Amino acid sequence: MSRPTLFFDLDGTLIDSAVGITRCVAHALAQLNHPVPPEPELRRWIGPPLRTSFAPLLVDPELVERAVAHYRDRFESFGWAEHEVYAGINEALAALHAAGYRLAVVTAKNEPHARKILAHLPFGNYFEDVIGATPDGTLSHKPELIAEALRRLSVSPTDCWMIGDRHMDIEGARHHTMRNIGVLWGFGGEPELRKAGADRLASEPAQLLALLTA
Structure with a gap:
């Protein structure tokens, strides 16, 4: 069988992958001059789709897409190995x-x-x-x-x-x-x-x- x-x-x-994901989220928010939440809150980004996590915080769909792009920029350089x-x-x-x-x-x-x-x-x-x-x-x-x-x-x-x-x-x-x-x-x-x-x-x-x- x-x-x-x-x-x-x-x-x-x-x-x-907590280190890589949370650092990339923090980077994306910093690039948008948005306050970065504390570490425990950043860990909530681990699991759901990126847009699902960014949307309640940034509201504006255009800002969400920019955040996703900034996240991926750092992830492709460093985050994937963290x-x-x-x-x-x-x-x-x-x-x-x-x-x-x-x-x-x-x-x-x-x-x-x-x-x-x-x-x-x-x-x-x-x-x-x-x-x-x-x-x-x-x-x-x-x-x-x-x-x-x-x-x-x-x-x-x-x-x-x-x-x-x-x-x-x-x-x-x-x-x-x-x-x-x-x-x-x-x-x-x-x-x-x-x-x-x-x-x-x-x-x-x-x-x-x-x-x-x-």
């Missing part, structure tokens, strides 16, 4: 790959940026595809990104799991009646993931294989 296909979120699931791989992720992915699972990344991050990051990660070759947001934002929310992943890999939601750290990952999976695992080492936390309706929770990467087969 073939193994399910696993869709992994990127930020907060495979890598701790991350750390979570302890145990490499080993967990190696075990899943060896066990015959198909792996893909499904992220709200700009797809070219996500591909650049994965190409430089030690486990990037385990992933069959990287599905990310379009630069113009027309494809940026998890339900639509998961739909695109299902289309590209020619798989059914019943044959897949979504694995991520934020409520968007769980809600996106539930939108497609897809099984899911919320991970507790990222940016969402247990209350957020339980409220979103996570099927299972993993406190460390080494638990993923057991949770998938339980």
Whole structure:
């Protein structure tokens, strides 16, 4: 029997990208002479699409687009490399790959940026595809990104799991009646993931294989 296909979120699931993302957000706001929120508030930018996060703060759609452009300028130069791989992720992915699972990344991050990051990660070759947001934002929310992943890999939601750290990952999976695992080492936390309706929770990467087969 073939193994399910696993869709992994990127930020907060495979890598701790807080430094790169928050610095790029701060840079974008500074370029617009807008006050930069404190660090805890900046961390809320990790997970949702950029435009979704900038819009309530900047209101004006033109300013939002300028902020996104400034963010990307810094991200393409520095931010993409400002991350750390979570302890145990490499080993967990190696075990899943060896066990015959198909792996893909499904992220709200700009797809070219996500591909650049994965190409430089030690486990990037385990992933069959990287599905990310379009630069113009027309494809940026998890339900639509998961739909695109299902289309590209020619798989059914019943044959897949979504694995991520934020409520968007769980809600996106539930939108497609897809099984899911919320991970507790990222940016969402247990209350957020339980409220979103996570099927299972993993406190460390080494638990993923057991949770998938339980």
